[in-house]
Amino acid sequence: MSAVILDRIGKRFTGTGAAETVFDGFSLRVEPGELVAVVGASGTGKTTLLHLVAGLEKPDTGTVSVNSADRLGMVFQQPRLLDWVPVRKNVELAVEAAGLPTGGVDEILDAVGLLEYAGKFPSVLSGGQRQRVAVARAFAVQPALMLLDEPFSALDEITGRRLRLLLQDLWLQRPLTGLLVTHNPAEAALLADRVVVLSGRPAVLSQEYTVDLPRPRSPEDPALFDVHRRIVADLV
Incomplete structure (x- = not known):
């Protein structure tokens, strides 16, 4: 089908x-x-x-x-991040909303080259880095x-x-x-x-x-x- x-x-x-x-x-x-x-x-x-x-x-x-x-993952034209929480938490919130454990968040942040920025706030990231967070967030919910x-x-x-x-x-x-x-x-x-x-x-x-x-x-x-x-x- x-x-x-x-x-x-x-x-x-x-x-x-x-x-x-x-x-x-x-x-x-x-x-x-x-x-x-x-x-x-x-x-x-x-x-x-x-x-x-x-x-x-x-x-x-x-x-x-x-x-x-x-399960659906979506990447928009703009990152749509929460600027008041760190990068890791931005991804974790999406994972938690999907009812999944957050243990794999660092792995996906590493895959997009942002593990060293996991504790940083999105406001200090470049546009490309912010969009990488958005991509990581979409993949982290393990979408079909x-x-x-x-x-x-x-x-x-x-x-x-x-x-x-x-x-x-x-x-x-x-x-x-x-x-x-x-x-x-x-x-x-x-x-x-x-x-x-x-x-x-x-x-x-x-x-x-x-x-x-x-x-x-x-x-x-x-x-x-x-x-x-x-x-x-x-x-x-």
Whole structure:
């Protein structure tokens, strides 16, 4: 059975002006163990799609099916840390909320290179370090499904590159099912098993690519650049 099923969903938002239809009869499946990247121009509903899967939004029509027994991890565009508690406690609070023992927190902080900062407050960390805490927090709850909402878009290119490679390493160590929303075609090609392109309003799945390349992958791989080039052509 698919890990995530969006079946003919419809979603409209009503503000002070006319109602905006984001999805109308949209369908998508994510298979167990698969990392699917969703790319598209601003306003095509990428983040709304992720929020529907996370249960933060409800579809107006159609159904969203996620195994209720699967624990969910999520990395947002911003780290969303509690600045008044240390790094370790930020991660421990998420683990405790998931009903898990906190004994493995230092291990995941070590995996993201932040064990020496475990007792520091987030306010003294760089943007890249704060986002690494957010990644550690998401993995620490031992999720079966990981949702990533443009997790590196606020970072400079060098820091973003480092964190993409870190995420790839963590994924190899702890295989998951995942849904990644990104504006970055190169990021999608590097990380995903499958890339889907959204276009229009209401959004349609206009193109789909399978990235059948072994991991770990290098950002300099010409085969990845070829996927990147084709995605960009779809978006222009």
